[in-house]
Amino acid sequence: MDDKEAGSLDYDRCINEPFLEVLEGLDNKKAGKYEAIKWILVFAIGVSTGLTGLFVDFFVRLFTQLKFKLVGQSVEECSENGCLALSLLELLALNMVFIFVSSVLVLIEPVAAGSGIPEIKSYLNGVKIPGIVRLRTYICKVTGVLFAVAGGLFVGKEGPMIHSGAIxxxxxxxxxSITFKKIRFHFPYFRSDRDKRDFVSAGAAAGVAAAFGAPIGGTLFSLEEGSSFWNQALTWKVLFCSMSATFTLNFFRSGINFNKWGSFQLPGLLNFGEFKCVDGDKACHLWTAVDLAFFVLMGVAGGLLGALFNCINKRLAKYRMRNVHPKARFIRVLESLLVCMVTTLVIFVASVALGECRDLVSTNNNTSAQGSVNEEVNSTIRHFFCYNNTYNDMATLFFNPQEVAIHQLFHQNATFSPVTLSLFFVLYFFLSCWTYGVSVPSGLFVPSLLCGASLGRLVANVLKINFHMQIYSGTFALIGAAAFLGGVVRMTISLTVILIESTNEITYGLPIMITLMVAKWTGDFFNKGIYDIHIHLKGVPLLEWETEVEMDKLTASDIMEPNLTYVYPHTRIQSLVSILRTTVYHAFPVVTENRDNEKEFMKGNILISNNIKFKKTSVLTRAGEQRRRCQSMKSYPSSELRNVCDEQVVVEPAEEGQDILQQMLERRHVLYPNLYPDQSPSEEWTMEERFRPLTFHGLILRSQLVNLLIRGVCYAENQSIVGIITRHNLTHEFLVAKLRQHYITI
Amino acid sequence: MDDKEAGSLDYDRCINEPFLEVLEGLDNKKAGKYEAIKWILVFAIGVSTGLTGLFVDFFVRLFTQLKFKLVGQSVEECSENGCLALSLLELLALNMVFIFVSSVLVLIEPVAAGSGIPEIKSYLNGVKIPGIVRLRTYICKVTGVLFAVAGGLFVGKEGPMIHSGAIxxxxxxxxxSITFKKIRFHFPYFRSDRDKRDFVSAGAAAGVAAAFGAPIGGTLFSLEEGSSFWNQALTWKVLFCSMSATFTLNFFRSGINFNKWGSFQLPGLLNFGEFKCVDGDKACHLWTAVDLAFFVLMGVAGGLLGALFNCINKRLAKYRMRNVHPKARFIRVLESLLVCMVTTLVIFVASVALGECRDLVSTNNNTSAQGSVNEEVNSTIRHFFCYNNTYNDMATLFFNPQEVAIHQLFHQNATFSPVTLSLFFVLYFFLSCWTYGVSVPSGLFVPSLLCGASLGRLVANVLKINFHMQIYSGTFALIGAAAFLGGVVRMTISLTVILIESTNEITYGLPIMITLMVAKWTGDFFNKGIYDIHIHLKGVPLLEWETEVEMDKLTASDIMEPNLTYVYPHTRIQSLVSILRTTVYHAFPVVTENRDNEKEFMKGNILISNNIKFKKTSVLTRAGEQRRRCQSMKSYPSSELRNVCDEQVVVEPAEEGQDILQQMLERRHVLYPNLYPDQSPSEEWTMEERFRPLTFHGLILRSQLVNLLIRGVCYAENQSIVGIITRHNLTHEFLVAKLRQHYITI
Incomplete structure (x- = not known):
C-alpha cells in the first residue's frame, strides 16, 4: 500500500502531457456516459464518409466523361479520316497523367496503396499497421483512387471507400491529427483502444454502405471482419452510421445528378440497377428452381477461377517484394505507368478492332422477356464502326466506365457475342490480376464483378441460344459476378448481404448465397482469399476464428519465447526506452525477485508499451516492423527528453488508470496458469490443453480486445516466469515451423 | 489421481443410459467434426420451418376464405332481406368454434399460449422454461395459432412461427422426442447446451425468415436475442437456415397459390407488397427529406402509444395472474371465448354500421401519384351497403384477414375517411391489447402493424387533404406501422432489417431506422418492451446487455445467498436427489473439509444439476418454479430409481466429460476471487468492483454461455465458501430490493 502511494506520487510528477500520456483511457469511465456524443459522432462519421464517396464519385464522373467524350469524338471522326493513332495517343496521354498523379500520391504515403481492406482487417483484428488511419493516408487514398479510376485502370473505388471510412x-x-499538428481541439474522450476500434468499425461499415448502398451489409462486414462479441448497442450505432453514409451520398447524388433535391434515388456508388420482368410477361421469371443447378456449377467455376486469380496475384506480389527494393519505390511508379499503358492499349485495340456489330434492338424473341431497358443503359452504347442501328459490343464493354459495363451486362437486352464475352473475360482477368498490387489505391470489387458478369452472361448466351432455355440473362450475369467475386475474396455473410442490397431484390437471396457458399468452398480447397493472402504477405500475425490444428501437437514450451526482458516496478523512463528499442515485444512482465533470486510476478502486471505513449510523440513505435520512427527521437529537443528520461517511473500505475476491462484482461493472462489450480501446469501439456482459455478468448475476443489480450501472454510456472507467448507465436506459419522442428528433434 | 481413477470407475457403473446421462456433451469433441452434418441439419430445420409456415398459411387461408365467403354472401343477401342478425350469428358460431379448439389446445400445453417470443428469448438467454421446446408444444402451437387466426381474433401468426422454428x-x-417416446433414433450428437442453443438460434431465425420473408432480419433477430459472441461460422449457417425457410415457403406458396411451380414470388407469410410510384409520374417520390420530420414525430407518437399499450397489457396480465387460479385454467378458455365474441361483434357491427361509402376510383388528383393499384388489393374491397362504384371503408379493413387490411392501408389508392381510420385504430388498439395474453397462441406483430398503419394512413390523410402536401400515403402508413410496432416490442436492429426486407425496398432504410430509434427511446422512457414485460412477469431472471446501476452501491456480501448446500466429491445419487428436491439452485459447490473443519473448494468444481439429467426422465426439474414434475417421479418404476440411487456417484467426473469450454467457465467462476491476487477480496468492496469480471462476462456471454456462467458463482474467501450468487441475485428487482434494505440498515 505504501508502495502504491509513493508510486502514484512519482507518477503524477511524471506526466508531461504532450510527451507522455501513460494513462490512456484514464477518463474512459467518464466518457462511457457520453452516449449522446457517441451517437452524434457516428452520425458525423457516416455523413463524412458519404461526402467522401460523393467527392470521389463526382470527380471520377467528371474526368471520365471528359475523357470518353474527347476520345470518343476523336474516334468517330478518325474512323473516317483514318487517324486512329491520334485518338489512341490522346487517350494514352490522359490516362498516363492520371495514373502518374495517383502513383505519386502513393509514393508519398505507401500504405495508401491497394484496397486497404487487408489493413483494416488487421486493424480490427488488433494489429496496427503504422500510418494506416492517418489523415495523410486519407488524403492520398481518396485523391489517389479518384485518379486511378479516372485513369482507366481496372480498379474499383469501393475498397478504398472502406479504408477512407475507417480513417x-x-x-x-x-x-x-498527427499529420497536421494544428488540428487539435481539446476533446479528451474516446481514447481507449476499444473506443477507437468501435469507431473504426463504424467507419468501415459506413464505407461499405456508401460504396454499395448497403447499410446492412456494411454493418455485417464490420461484424464479420472486426467484431468479437455481439454488442447490441454498438451494432445499432454502426447500422445508424451506415445508414447516414448511404443516405448522405444518396441525397447529394440524387440532387446533383437528377436535380431532384430531397429525393433519394441513387443509393450507392455501385448499384446494379433494377432487375425486373417486363410487365405483363407472365412467362418471365428472374430465376426458377431449375436455374439453381446452373448457379451451383457457376459457383464451382467462380471458385476455381478465383483461386487461379489469387494464385497468380500472390506470385506477382511475391515477385514484386523480392525484386523491388524498398528504397527504389519509384520503380513502382514506372510499373503503374506500364500497367496503364498496356491497359489503355488493350482497351483501345479491343474496342476498335475486336468488337462485333450486333443489332441494337434484339431480334431474338426470347430476349424480349428481359425487362424494361434502362434508359441509361441504352445511352451508353458505343457505335464504333457500326452503323444501321447496330452497335459495337466490345467497345460498349471496354469503352465505358466499369460500372456502366456491369449495367450493360446485367440489363442490356441486345446480345453480346460469345466471342466478345470470352475475349473480354480473358483480357480483363489477367489485367485486373496484374493491376491489384500495383502502387495505386485500387479496389477489387468492381473488376471482379465485371469479370464474373461477363462469364455469367456468356453462360446465359449459351443456354439461351444453344439450349433454347427460357432464362433471364441478367440473373446469370449477376450470379456469375457473385461467383467470381466470392471466389476471389471469400467473404461470407457480409458479401451475401451486400450483393442482395445492391440488387435491391430480396428474391436473389437464395441463389446468391448458394453461389457464394459453393464458390468459397471450392476456392478454399486451393488457397485463401485475396485479402488474407495479402495480410499474410505483409507478415501480420492475424488471429483466425478457429484455432490451428497444430496446437494439438505442440506444448506451450515448444512455442514460447524463453529469452525475456523484464521490467521492475520502479524503473526509469530511460531504461524503458532502451528496452523498447532493443526488444520486439509490446508487453513485458513486471517482476520482483524472490529470496532465491528467481524472477517473480509482481502483482501480475504486464506493461503494455503502447500505454506509455512514446508513440504519440514519435519517439518510439513498435507496430509493424518499423524502426524508422526511432530516428525522429533525435530531432526531438533532447532537453525535454532527458527531463523525462531521468524521472523514475513507477510502472504499476499504468494499470491503475486504465479501463478496468483492460486490467481484467491483463490480469487474466498472467493468472492464466492458475486456471488449472489443481494441477501444476506442466510444460509437457499439449498446446491444446494449455491454450484452451486462449482458444476460448481467441474466439470471443478476436479483434476488439484481442490485441490487448494477445500482445503477450506470460507463461509462468509456479509464479516464476519461464517465457512469453505473443500472437506471433500463434500464427499458422510459426506453429508449422515449430512442429517441423519438433518432429526433427524427436 | 487415485481418487480420480476410482471415481471414473464408480462412474462408469453408474451410467444408466435412459435414466442418467451425466456426461452431457461427452462426444462433443467428436461431433465438432461433423460440420457437414450440421449444414444438412440447418437445411432440414429451415425446410421444416418453411413447411410449418406453409401448413399454417394454407389452412388459415382455407378457413378464412370459407368464413368470409359464407358470411359475406349472407351479409350481401341480408342487406336486402334485413336478416343481418343471422349473418352475425353465423360468423359468431364459426369464430367461437375455432377459438374453442385453439384454447383447448393451450389447455393441453399451457406454454403454447402467447407468441412464444418471451420464452425463446429466455431460452437463448439461458433459462429453460419447462416444455418450451417439446414436440407437444409444437403441435399445440401450430394448430392453435391456425385456429386462433382463422377465428378472427386480433392475433398474428408470425410470433408463433418463431416459436415453432425454435422448437x-x-x-x-x-x-x-420426449413427448412421443417412440420417436427415437440413435443419433448421439449435438447434445451439449451450446449445440442445442445454436440450433435453436437457427430455428428461431428460420421462423422469422418464414414469417416475414426476411432471412437477414431473422439472422439478426437470433443474434440480437440470443447470441453473445459473433461466431462467423454459426451466423453463416443461421443465414443459410433462414434462406432455406424463406425459399421453401416461397416455392410452395408460389406453386400452390399461383400454380407457378419453380418460381419464387411470395416471400413470407407477411409481406408488404410493392411500394412504387406510377411509371412516368416524375413528381412522385416514396419519401423526401422533408417527410423525415414527420416520421420523427410519428416515432414519438408510436413510442407513446406503444408504452400505453404495454402498460395496459401489463396490468391485464397481472390481473389475470392474481385472479385466475392455476388449476382453474378453464376460466382462461372462457375468457378466450369472451374475447372472441366481443371481437366478432365489433367486427360485424363496425363493418355493417360504422363504415362510410367512398368512391372506389379516387377523384382526388393527388392520389393518382400513389402507384400502381395492386390487383389483389382491389379484389378484396368490401361493398357492404355501398353501391354505384363506392365501397365500405370500415368493412374493407375489418372484414378481411389482417394481412389484407395492411395491404389496403399501404396500397389502396382510394381513400379511407379519417373517422373510419380513427375508430378503427381505437377499436383495434384496445381489442388487440386485451387479446395478447389470452390463452391462445397469438402473435403481436400483425395487430401492431395494422394498428400503426391505420394511424399512419390517418396522418397521411390529414397532411394530404388539409395541408395539400405531395406525399405518398403508403409510406406514411408503413412508417406508422413501424412506429407503433417499435413502440410495443422495442427491438432494434433486427426489427429494422425485418421491415426493410418485408418492404423489399432498401430506400426505406433510413426512415424506418429513424422511426424505430425514436419510438424505442420514447417508449423506454416509460416502460420496457412487451416481451421483456412478459418475461419479467414470468419471473425469468433475464440478464440484460448492460449491467444494473445498482451494482455500484452494493457489495457482494449484500446480495449473496449465505445459506449454502454443499456437495462432497463422493456422494450418493439419493442424496443428490434430495438436495435437488430441497434447494432452489442449479449449482452446488463441491467441497472438501480442511483441517479446521472449514469447507474448502474441491478442485473448484461446481456441480450443475442439469448435467445429471434427472430432468430428462421427469424425475426432477428445477427450471422455472415448477415442482409438479417431481410428482411424476413416483410413477417411475421405483426399482430402477432405487437401483441408481444406491450407487455412489463421484461428482467430479461431471467436469471430466463436459465440453472443455464449459469447464473453463466453471473453473473461472470459482477462481473468480483470485482475479484480485494482490488484494484479499473484501466483502466491503462495491458490487462494481466485485463484479467487473462478471460484468465483462455478462456482456460477452449474455445467453449462449451465460446460463452456464451465472447458474452459480460461488463467492469464496480464502478458499472457504461464504455464499453463492446466482443469476437470480443479479436481476434488477433483486438488486433494488437489496439496495432498499441496505439503506434502511444504514
Whole structure:
C-alpha cells in the first residue's frame, strides 16, 4: 500500500502531457456516459464518409466523361479520316497523367496503396499497421483512387471507400491529427483502444454502405471482419452510421445528378440497377428452381477461377517484394505507368478492332422477356464502326466506365457475342490480376464483378441460344459476378448481404448465397482469399476464428519465447526506452525477485508499451516492423527528453488508470496458469490443453480486445516466469515451423 | 489421481443410459467434426420451418376464405332481406368454434399460449422454461395459432412461427422426442447446451425468415436475442437456415397459390407488397427529406402509444395472474371465448354500421401519384351497403384477414375517411391489447402493424387533404406501422432489417431506422418492451446487455445467498436427489473439509444439476418454479430409481466429460476471487468492483454461455465458501430490493 502511494506520487510528477500520456483511457469511465456524443459522432462519421464517396464519385464522373467524350469524338471522326493513332495517343496521354498523379500520391504515403481492406482487417483484428488511419493516408487514398479510376485502370473505388471510412472513424472522434499538428481541439474522450476500434468499425461499415448502398451489409462486414462479441448497442450505432453514409451520398447524388433535391434515388456508388420482368410477361421469371443447378456449377467455376486469380496475384506480389527494393519505390511508379499503358492499349485495340456489330434492338424473341431497358443503359452504347442501328459490343464493354459495363451486362437486352464475352473475360482477368498490387489505391470489387458478369452472361448466351432455355440473362450475369467475386475474396455473410442490397431484390437471396457458399468452398480447397493472402504477405500475425490444428501437437514450451526482458516496478523512463528499442515485444512482465533470486510476478502486471505513449510523440513505435520512427527521437529537443528520461517511473500505475476491462484482461493472462489450480501446469501439456482459455478468448475476443489480450501472454510456472507467448507465436506459419522442428528433434 | 481413477470407475457403473446421462456433451469433441452434418441439419430445420409456415398459411387461408365467403354472401343477401342478425350469428358460431379448439389446445400445453417470443428469448438467454421446446408444444402451437387466426381474433401468426422454428431447431437434431417416446433414433450428437442453443438460434431465425420473408432480419433477430459472441461460422449457417425457410415457403406458396411451380414470388407469410410510384409520374417520390420530420414525430407518437399499450397489457396480465387460479385454467378458455365474441361483434357491427361509402376510383388528383393499384388489393374491397362504384371503408379493413387490411392501408389508392381510420385504430388498439395474453397462441406483430398503419394512413390523410402536401400515403402508413410496432416490442436492429426486407425496398432504410430509434427511446422512457414485460412477469431472471446501476452501491456480501448446500466429491445419487428436491439452485459447490473443519473448494468444481439429467426422465426439474414434475417421479418404476440411487456417484467426473469450454467457465467462476491476487477480496468492496469480471462476462456471454456462467458463482474467501450468487441475485428487482434494505440498515 505504501508502495502504491509513493508510486502514484512519482507518477503524477511524471506526466508531461504532450510527451507522455501513460494513462490512456484514464477518463474512459467518464466518457462511457457520453452516449449522446457517441451517437452524434457516428452520425458525423457516416455523413463524412458519404461526402467522401460523393467527392470521389463526382470527380471520377467528371474526368471520365471528359475523357470518353474527347476520345470518343476523336474516334468517330478518325474512323473516317483514318487517324486512329491520334485518338489512341490522346487517350494514352490522359490516362498516363492520371495514373502518374495517383502513383505519386502513393509514393508519398505507401500504405495508401491497394484496397486497404487487408489493413483494416488487421486493424480490427488488433494489429496496427503504422500510418494506416492517418489523415495523410486519407488524403492520398481518396485523391489517389479518384485518379486511378479516372485513369482507366481496372480498379474499383469501393475498397478504398472502406479504408477512407475507417480513417474517418478513427480520426474524427479524436478531434486532432498527427499529420497536421494544428488540428487539435481539446476533446479528451474516446481514447481507449476499444473506443477507437468501435469507431473504426463504424467507419468501415459506413464505407461499405456508401460504396454499395448497403447499410446492412456494411454493418455485417464490420461484424464479420472486426467484431468479437455481439454488442447490441454498438451494432445499432454502426447500422445508424451506415445508414447516414448511404443516405448522405444518396441525397447529394440524387440532387446533383437528377436535380431532384430531397429525393433519394441513387443509393450507392455501385448499384446494379433494377432487375425486373417486363410487365405483363407472365412467362418471365428472374430465376426458377431449375436455374439453381446452373448457379451451383457457376459457383464451382467462380471458385476455381478465383483461386487461379489469387494464385497468380500472390506470385506477382511475391515477385514484386523480392525484386523491388524498398528504397527504389519509384520503380513502382514506372510499373503503374506500364500497367496503364498496356491497359489503355488493350482497351483501345479491343474496342476498335475486336468488337462485333450486333443489332441494337434484339431480334431474338426470347430476349424480349428481359425487362424494361434502362434508359441509361441504352445511352451508353458505343457505335464504333457500326452503323444501321447496330452497335459495337466490345467497345460498349471496354469503352465505358466499369460500372456502366456491369449495367450493360446485367440489363442490356441486345446480345453480346460469345466471342466478345470470352475475349473480354480473358483480357480483363489477367489485367485486373496484374493491376491489384500495383502502387495505386485500387479496389477489387468492381473488376471482379465485371469479370464474373461477363462469364455469367456468356453462360446465359449459351443456354439461351444453344439450349433454347427460357432464362433471364441478367440473373446469370449477376450470379456469375457473385461467383467470381466470392471466389476471389471469400467473404461470407457480409458479401451475401451486400450483393442482395445492391440488387435491391430480396428474391436473389437464395441463389446468391448458394453461389457464394459453393464458390468459397471450392476456392478454399486451393488457397485463401485475396485479402488474407495479402495480410499474410505483409507478415501480420492475424488471429483466425478457429484455432490451428497444430496446437494439438505442440506444448506451450515448444512455442514460447524463453529469452525475456523484464521490467521492475520502479524503473526509469530511460531504461524503458532502451528496452523498447532493443526488444520486439509490446508487453513485458513486471517482476520482483524472490529470496532465491528467481524472477517473480509482481502483482501480475504486464506493461503494455503502447500505454506509455512514446508513440504519440514519435519517439518510439513498435507496430509493424518499423524502426524508422526511432530516428525522429533525435530531432526531438533532447532537453525535454532527458527531463523525462531521468524521472523514475513507477510502472504499476499504468494499470491503475486504465479501463478496468483492460486490467481484467491483463490480469487474466498472467493468472492464466492458475486456471488449472489443481494441477501444476506442466510444460509437457499439449498446446491444446494449455491454450484452451486462449482458444476460448481467441474466439470471443478476436479483434476488439484481442490485441490487448494477445500482445503477450506470460507463461509462468509456479509464479516464476519461464517465457512469453505473443500472437506471433500463434500464427499458422510459426506453429508449422515449430512442429517441423519438433518432429526433427524427436 | 487415485481418487480420480476410482471415481471414473464408480462412474462408469453408474451410467444408466435412459435414466442418467451425466456426461452431457461427452462426444462433443467428436461431433465438432461433423460440420457437414450440421449444414444438412440447418437445411432440414429451415425446410421444416418453411413447411410449418406453409401448413399454417394454407389452412388459415382455407378457413378464412370459407368464413368470409359464407358470411359475406349472407351479409350481401341480408342487406336486402334485413336478416343481418343471422349473418352475425353465423360468423359468431364459426369464430367461437375455432377459438374453442385453439384454447383447448393451450389447455393441453399451457406454454403454447402467447407468441412464444418471451420464452425463446429466455431460452437463448439461458433459462429453460419447462416444455418450451417439446414436440407437444409444437403441435399445440401450430394448430392453435391456425385456429386462433382463422377465428378472427386480433392475433398474428408470425410470433408463433418463431416459436415453432425454435422448437424444430431444438428437436430435429436430437432425432428423438420426449413427448412421443417412440420417436427415437440413435443419433448421439449435438447434445451439449451450446449445440442445442445454436440450433435453436437457427430455428428461431428460420421462423422469422418464414414469417416475414426476411432471412437477414431473422439472422439478426437470433443474434440480437440470443447470441453473445459473433461466431462467423454459426451466423453463416443461421443465414443459410433462414434462406432455406424463406425459399421453401416461397416455392410452395408460389406453386400452390399461383400454380407457378419453380418460381419464387411470395416471400413470407407477411409481406408488404410493392411500394412504387406510377411509371412516368416524375413528381412522385416514396419519401423526401422533408417527410423525415414527420416520421420523427410519428416515432414519438408510436413510442407513446406503444408504452400505453404495454402498460395496459401489463396490468391485464397481472390481473389475470392474481385472479385466475392455476388449476382453474378453464376460466382462461372462457375468457378466450369472451374475447372472441366481443371481437366478432365489433367486427360485424363496425363493418355493417360504422363504415362510410367512398368512391372506389379516387377523384382526388393527388392520389393518382400513389402507384400502381395492386390487383389483389382491389379484389378484396368490401361493398357492404355501398353501391354505384363506392365501397365500405370500415368493412374493407375489418372484414378481411389482417394481412389484407395492411395491404389496403399501404396500397389502396382510394381513400379511407379519417373517422373510419380513427375508430378503427381505437377499436383495434384496445381489442388487440386485451387479446395478447389470452390463452391462445397469438402473435403481436400483425395487430401492431395494422394498428400503426391505420394511424399512419390517418396522418397521411390529414397532411394530404388539409395541408395539400405531395406525399405518398403508403409510406406514411408503413412508417406508422413501424412506429407503433417499435413502440410495443422495442427491438432494434433486427426489427429494422425485418421491415426493410418485408418492404423489399432498401430506400426505406433510413426512415424506418429513424422511426424505430425514436419510438424505442420514447417508449423506454416509460416502460420496457412487451416481451421483456412478459418475461419479467414470468419471473425469468433475464440478464440484460448492460449491467444494473445498482451494482455500484452494493457489495457482494449484500446480495449473496449465505445459506449454502454443499456437495462432497463422493456422494450418493439419493442424496443428490434430495438436495435437488430441497434447494432452489442449479449449482452446488463441491467441497472438501480442511483441517479446521472449514469447507474448502474441491478442485473448484461446481456441480450443475442439469448435467445429471434427472430432468430428462421427469424425475426432477428445477427450471422455472415448477415442482409438479417431481410428482411424476413416483410413477417411475421405483426399482430402477432405487437401483441408481444406491450407487455412489463421484461428482467430479461431471467436469471430466463436459465440453472443455464449459469447464473453463466453471473453473473461472470459482477462481473468480483470485482475479484480485494482490488484494484479499473484501466483502466491503462495491458490487462494481466485485463484479467487473462478471460484468465483462455478462456482456460477452449474455445467453449462449451465460446460463452456464451465472447458474452459480460461488463467492469464496480464502478458499472457504461464504455464499453463492446466482443469476437470480443479479436481476434488477433483486438488486433494488437489496439496495432498499441496505439503506434502511444504514
Amino acid at each position: 474517418i472513424g478513427a480520426g474524427l472522434p479524436q478531434f486532432q | 424444430i431447431g431444438a428437436g430435429l437434431p436430437q432425432f428423438q
